[in-house]
Every structure is written in structure tokens, then in C-alpha cells.
Amino acid sequence: MKRKITLKQIARELDVSISTVSKALKNSKEISADTIEKVQAFAKLYNYRPNNIALSLKNRQTKTIGVIIPDIVHHFFSKVIRGIETVAAKKGYNVIVGLSNESFNKEVINMEMLANGSIDGFIMSLSKETLKQQDYHHLTETINQGMPIVMFDRIVKDVNCDKVIVDDSKGAKKAVEKLIDLGCKEIGIITTQDYVSVGKLRTKGYLQALNENGLDPNPEIILKVEDRLISEEHLSEIESEIEDLFKKNPKMDAIFAVNEVYAVTALKVARKLNKKIPEDIQVIGFTDGVISRHAIPSLTTVSQHAYQMGAKSAELLIEKIENEDFSEVHQTVIIETELIERESTL
Amino acid sequence: MKRKITLKQIARELDVSISTVSKALKNSKEISADTIEKVQAFAKLYNYRPNNIALSLKNRQTKTIGVIIPDIVHHFFSKVIRGIETVAAKKGYNVIVGLSNESFNKEVINMEMLANGSIDGFIMSLSKETLKQQDYHHLTETINQGMPIVMFDRIVKDVNCDKVIVDDSKGAKKAVEKLIDLGCKEIGIITTQDYVSVGKLRTKGYLQALNENGLDPNPEIILKVEDRLISEEHLSEIESEIEDLFKKNPKMDAIFAVNEVYAVTALKVARKLNKKIPEDIQVIGFTDGVISRHAIPSLTTVSQHAYQMGAKSAELLIEKIENEDFSEVHQTVIIETELIERESTL
DNA sequence: TTGTACGCGTTATCAA
DNA sequence: TTGATAACGCGTACAA
Numbered sequence: 001m002k003r004k005i006t007l008k009q010i011a012r013e014l015d016v017s018i019s020t021v022s023k024a025l026k027n028s029k030e031i032s033a034d035t036i037e038k039v040q041a042f043a044k045l046y047n048y049r050p051n052n053i054a055l056s057l058k059n060r061q062t063k064t065i066g067v068i069i070p071d072i073v074h075h076f077f078s079k080v081i082r083g084i085e086t087v088a089a090k091k092g093y094n095v096i097v098g099l100s101n102e103s104f105n106k107e108v109i110n111m112e113m114l115a116n117g118s119i120d121g122f123i124m125s126l127s128k129e130t131l132k133q134q135d136y137h138h139l140t141e142t143i144n145q146g147m148p149i150v151m152f153d154r155i156v157k158d159v160n161c162d163k164v165i166v167d168d169s170k171g172a173k174k175a176v177e178k179l180i181d182l183g184c185k186e187i188g189i190i191t192t193q194d195y196v197s198v199g200k201l202r203t204k205g206y207l208q209a210l211n212e213n214g215l216d217p218n219p220e221i222i223l224k225v226e227d228r229l230i231s232e233e234h235l236s237e238i239e240s241e242i243e244d245l246f247k248k249n250p251k252m253d254a255i256f257a258v259n260e261v262y263a264v265t266a267l268k269v270a271r272k273l274n275k276k277i278p279e280d281i282q283v284i285g286f287t288d289g290v291i292s293r294h295a296i297p298s299l300t301t302v303s304q305h306a307y308q309m310g311a312k313s314a315e316l317l318i319e320k321i322e323n324e325d326f327s328e329v330h331q332t333v334i335i336e337t338e339l340i341e342r343e344s345t346l
Numbered sequence: 347m348k349r350k351i352t353l354k355q356i357a358r359e360l361d362v363s364i365s366t367v368s369k370a371l372k373n374s375k376e377i378s379a380d381t382i383e384k385v386q387a388f389a390k391l392y393n394y395r396p397n398n399i400a401l402s403l404k405n406r407q408t409k410t411i412g413v414i415i416p417d418i419v420h421h422f423f424s425k426v427i428r429g430i431e432t433v434a435a436k437k438g439y440n441v442i443v444g445l446s447n448e449s450f451n452k453e454v455i456n457m458e459m460l461a462n463g464s465i466d467g468f469i470m471s472l473s474k475e476t477l478k479q480q481d482y483h484h485l486t487e488t489i490n491q492g493m494p495i496v497m498f499d500r501i502v503k504d505v506n507c508d509k510v511i512v513d514d515s516k517g518a519k520k521a522v523e524k525l526i527d528l529g530c531k532e533i534g535i536i537t538t539q540d541y542v543s544v545g546k547l548r549t550k551g552y553l554q555a556l557n558e559n560g561l562d563p564n565p566e567i568i569l570k571v572e573d574r575l576i577s578e579e580h581l582s583e584i585e586s587e588i589e590d591l592f593k594k595n596p597k598m599d600a601i602f603a604v605n606e607v608y609a610v611t612a613l614k615v616a617r618k619l620n621k622k623i624p625e626d627i628q629v630i631g632f633t634d635g636v637i638s639r640h641a642i643p644s645l646t647t648v649s650q651h652a653y654q655m656g657a658k659s660a661e662l663l664i665e666k667i668e669n670e671d672f673s674e675v676h677q678t679v680i681i682e683t684e685l686i687e688r689e690s691t692l
Numbered sequence: 693t694t695g696t697a698c699g700c701g702t703t704a705t706c707a708a
Numbered sequence: 709t710t711g712a713t714a715a716c717g718c719g720t721a722c723a724a
Contacts (some may be wrong), residue, residue: 035694050719054700110435112395330556366709381710
């Protein structure tokens with residue numbers, strides 16, 4: 001029930017001034033050994049801790065990082081957060097999380113809420129709606145107010161800030177090349193609508209790999225799944241789109257999927273149609289999460305190193321926060337993807 | 347580059363006093379229409395927003411909730427967070443996340459860091475180490491300082507605070523009864539070591555179901571997996587423990603697993619040993635996450651309604667924060683589990 | 693060696 | 709109708 005103790009209360013109890021207490025707690029040599037001991041003993045007894053809010057106000061920095069992501073129930077994003085949190089904790093920062101839920105409005109509201117002094121900088125990945133509307137005023141405004149931002153994964157070029165991305169295009173290309181190496185001739189892709197930047201880039205890599213290897217892209221086996229929230233209620237609709245793809249293209253001998261859910265759904269459809277994996281059809285997915293690891297057969301995937309993306313983002317942001325000098329130069333860090341081979345490829 | 351604008355700056359520009367500006371922005375009728383208009387126009391132009399930190403200091407409340415969990419890369423916990431965040435956002439609260447990573451020390455450090463004014467209350471689930479050591483001084487101390495705590499899932503009775511749990515024992519019992527109804531006679535369990543409270547309770551429910559149905563528990567088919575971090579490097583060791591279980595008990599016709607990973611690993615082992623699911627062995631897991639949903643065959647599970655647990659926790663906490671009167675009465679809310687039937691049972 | 697005064701940004705009370 | 713002042717909790721330059 002008792003409220004936290006303050007310098008003022010200690011000062012009153014001990015009949016000294018507030019500043020004496022403050023100094024004594026910091027072992028200032030301005031203060032006599034006697035007083036120091038007395039004050040520290042008392043402070044310890046009452047478990048005194050300076051009030052973070054007061055410190056924030058005084059120092060004009062909160063030692064906390066704001067993270068805004070579209071969704072937290074998502075292996076990729078939660079792993080990024082873990083990376084952020086680890087680095088943040090190491091450097092004495094807290095992490096405050098805002099969820100946009102893929103909505104532009106929630107993204108804006110969350111940012112405005114946090115930008116008014118609650119945090120020292122943002123790490124964020126854009127919502128689909130934001131990407132679609134191409135409205136980035138909330139980003140540019142906070143940047144103009146001198147608050148650093150680091151964007152990761154779902155970024156946008158026009159905004160002038162640090163960025164951490166994966167080479168989506170190259171990662172996809174490597175995956176498709178792997179399939180080609182394994183002898184596949186008719187490689188299908190299950191991807192998203194074009195406005196999702198990462199989906200577009202992965203499709204680009206897919207096409208590049210085909211071209212450079214003298215294979216003609218076949219529009220019949222390029223499936224751009226209609227947009228809806230991944231993984232929840234619409235799974236069965238996605239499934240039937242994929243089933244169509246399989247049925248109409250019996251000669252297809254490989255699938256590259258731009259995310260886990262599409263990949264594992266392909267697995268499911270294949271099983272339903274009595275196609276053996278990897279013997280009849282080989283499958284590679286993008287994003288290495290629990291679904292891929294625990295799928296049966298386990299999925300070969302392109303790992304984005306989500307943890308490293310988070311860690312790197314946090315490093316960049318904290319560097320900017322603590323080093324005003326760097327505020328003009330922005331860098332884009334590319335995290336290398338890695339092909340993790342498992343059972344869904346030969 | 348420009349720093350956020352403050353009342354003081356507006357006052358200086360407009361050559362009025364700070365308090366006049368403050369009142370004008372609040373449409374106080376103490377202020378003349380002229381002044382109000384002038385001030386508001388200026389404020390709008392410069393996009394004035396009150397500084398949250400200053401408000402927190404003044405109002406002695408931060409409007410943010412601290413959440414401490416063992417791991418965020420975990421479907422259950424991230425779903426809880428989503429529930430917390432939704433309710434928090436609706437009531438104007440922010441969510442700050444601390445990860446204990448199953449370590450007692452990190453849990454304590456995180457709490458101390460946040461307890462010094464950064465937040466208005468905690469929502470937390472204990473780390474395994476804390477459960478093991480049974481040291482809860484960090485909880486009781488913060489409670490004594492008047493900061494409300496809501497514990498969920500991995501709770502402990504001795505601590506006097508609001509709690510949100512699932513009826514683990516009952517949920518497990520229902521699952522095992524289902525298996526019995528389906529004709530299973532030799533139902534094995536894959537569970538954790540006893541100090542993990544939820545594992546112990548689920549095992550208890552399993553035993554109850556057997557007893558009440560006249561089945562003798564067979565210690566041979568009760569596997570308490572050695573403790574290690576789920577899901578990461580030690581998967582193959584868990585797998586071989588489970589494989590042993592299967593091989594030594596060929597008559598076993600069902601498995602109840604206390605979490606998703608154990609359940610899906612059982613699936614894998616069964617496949618390896620050419621046991622058909624659900625024809626030869628039926629499987630039910632606890633915790634309804636992506637792994638279960640996307641497994642092939644998809645897993646019948648006991649859903650804990652993680653989202654509701656988070657939402658309820660947030661409601662309880664905010665009620666305590668905003669209603670000092672309630673601070674003495676603590677309640678324990680039990681969220682009903684639900685059996686979600688899928689392909690791994692007949 | 694200790695204390696006073698000020699500032700961080702805001703609001704509330706009271707005085708002008 | 710407006711403004712000065714105090715207070716939230718802290719740290720520090722400067723005065724005593």
C-alpha cells in the first residue's frame with residue numbers, strides 16, 4: 001500500500017536537504033562519510049530507486065524503444081522482437097510494443113501515442129494497408145521531429161531512415177535455383193498480390209532464376225493468392241486455390257511458396273491428391289518458422305534470420321539515439337538469407 | 347531535426363503565459379474566444395501534443411502496462427499479448443514487454459527496471475526457474491509497494507494477487523475422457539517434470555480420467571520428458587525419448603501430450619514407425635497453436651483461449667489500477683478450455 | 693560539507 | 709480574462 005519512497009521523503013526523515021541525499025546516494029565526495037553511510041543505509045532499508053519518469057523528463061530521454069508491427073502472433077515477428085529485446089536489454093533499454101493489426105489507422109494512432117515523449121525511437125514494419133495506400137506522412141513527420149526510425153522487412157524506399165531487410169529477391173532466386181539444380185522443370189510459385197513489397201520481390205527472384213536458366217515462366221503456374229489475413233479463417237479458401245493450381249498443372253514438379261502457410265498448405269494439398277513429397281513434387285518455402293520445422297515432411301525453407309534482423313535494427317536505432325551526429329546518414333543493412341534444407345526437397 | 351514544441355515555446359511566440367496556453371488548448375471558458383482561437387491555430391500549425399512523460403510525472407500514472415513473460419516466440423504467449431494489447435489500446439494504455447527467457451534473474455531485473463515508475467501494473471507468467479526456485483520476493487515486494495499484479499497461466503498460489511488461469515486439470519481430463527470414449531484402452535501421456543505447475547496439473551487430470559473410468563494408470567506409458575527448452579536444439583533428444591516410449595509399448599493406442607511440440611513429435615515418431623494416425627494411435631495435444639492447426643494430420647487439441655486470457659488479464663489489471671478500492675480483494679478467473687477436434691482423433 | 697535554486701513539461705490553484 | 713506559482717521527482721551548478 002505504501003507508495004514508493006522519494007528523495008524528498010528520505011531528506012525529511014534524515015533532516016538533510018534533498019540534494020545532499022541525491023549526492024550521498026551517488027557516493028559524491030562532496031558529502032561526508034558519515035552522511036553517506038547514514039543516507040545509504042536508510043535508502044537501502046526503504047529500497048529506494050530513482051523514479052524513471054522523473055529521470056526521463058529531466059534527461060529528455062526515456063531509454064525505451066517503440067516497436068510497431070502488424071501482428072505479434074507470427075513466428076517471424078515474434079522472433080524479431082526477441083532480437084530487439086535482447087539487444088535493448090543489454091543496453092539498458094525497454095521495449096514497448098504497438099500492434100497495427102495490418103491497419104493503417106492503428107499504425108498511425110500507435111505512433112502518435114508513443115511519439116509524444118514516451119520513447120526515444122521507433123523500430124517498425126509497415127502494415128499491409130499502409131503499403132497499399134502508400135501514405136507515409138506519419139513516418140516522415142516523426143522523422144522530421146527528430147525521432148529516429150528503423151524500418152525492417154516491410155519497408156518503403158521513399159522514407160529516409162535506416163532499414164534492415166533481407167534480400168528477398170536473391171533469397172527467392174537461390175531457392176528456385178536449388179530446385180532447378182535438383183532437376184525440376186515446371187516450378188510453380190504461390191505468392192501474394194504485388195503491393196506486398198516482399199511478395200513482389202520474391203516473385204521477382206523466382207522469375208530471374210527461371211530466366212537465367214533458360215526456363216520460360218509459365219503464367220499458369222504463378223498463383224497470386226487473393227489478399228486476406230493469412231492463417232485464420234480463410235485457410236480453406238487458400239487451400240482450394242492451391243488445389244486448383246495442382247489439378248490444372250499435373251506436370252508441375254516443384255513449388256516455391258513465399259511464406260510458410262502457403263508452403264504447408266501446398267503440402268496438404270499434395271497429400272490429398274496423392275502426390276508424394278519430395279518424390280513427385282518438391283517444395284521450398286520462404287520464412288523459417290515453427291510450422292516449417294514441424295511439418296511432416298519438414299519443409300526446406302529460406303531463413304530470414306529474424307532474430308538477427310531484430311538485433312541489428314535495435315543496434316542501428318540505439319546508435320542513432322545515442323549519437324546525434326549520425327542523424328543524417330542512413331544505411332540499409334541487408335541480412336543474408338540462408339537455405340535450410342530439410343525433407344521437402346531431394 | 348526540430349524538437350517537439352512545448353507549451354513554453356507557444357507561450358513565448360504568442361507572448362502570453364504558459365498557463366494561458368494550457369487553458370486555451372483545453373477550451374477553458376476562463377480564456378477569451380480570441381485567445382483560444384489564436385492559440386489553437388498556432389498549436390495546430392506546429393502540431394502540438396502534450397508530452398506524455400510530463401503528464402505521467404504530474405498525474406503519477408503512466409498509462410502503460412508491463413508484461414513479463416518467459417518467451418515471446420511461442421504461439422500461446424504471443425496470442426496472450428495480442429489479447430492484452432487489444433484491451434489496453436481500447437482503454438488508452440500502452441504495453442511494454444519484458445522477456446525473462448525462463449530465467450529468474452532476468453525476470454527480477456525486468457521487474458525492477460519497470461517497477462520504478464515506468465508502468466502502472468504488471469501482467470506476468472512466471473519463468474520455469476522461478477517456479478523451480480520458489481522464490482517470489484520480487485512479486486511480493488512490488489505488490490507491497492502498491493503496484494497491482496495479475497498473473498496468468500504459470501501462477502503460484504502463495505502470491506496474493508489477481509490470477510487468470512485455465513483449468514488445466516479439467517481440460518486434460520476432458521481430453522483423456524474423449525480418448526476413452528473413442529475406445530482407447532492404453533492411453534499414454536507425454537508430460538513435463540512436476541515443478542512446471544501446468545504440466546503437473548495436466549498430468550493430474552489425465553490420472554483422474556483414468557481412475558474414474560476404471561483404467562489403471564500404467565507407469566510405463568507416463569513419459570516425463572527431461573527438462574530443456576522446448577522446440578530448439580533438443581528436438582531430436584525429445585524425439586528419441588518418445589520413440590522409446592512407442593517401441594516399448596506397442597499396445598499403446600492413444601497419446602495425450604501436454605503441449606504442441608510433444609504432440610507433433612509423437613506424430614512424427616508414429617509415422618516413422620509406420621503407425622497410422624488416428625487409426626492405430628489417436629493423439630490429443632494441449633495448447634492450440636499454429637503447429638497443431640497445420641500439422642498433417644491436423645491435431646485435436648485442448649484450446650486454452652490464449653487471447654481471452656490476455657484480454658481478461660488486462661481488464662482485471664486496469665480495473666485495479668483505476669479503482670484503488672478494489673485493491674484488497676483478489677479474484678482468480680478460470681477460462682474454460684475447449685476441445686477442438688481435428689484429424690488426429692477418430 | 694551542505695543547502696539553494698533551477699529546469700525538464702504539464703496542470704491546478706490562486707492572485708491580479 | 710490572464711498570469712504567477714507550486715508541485716510531480718530528480719540532478720546539478722553554484723552559493724553558503
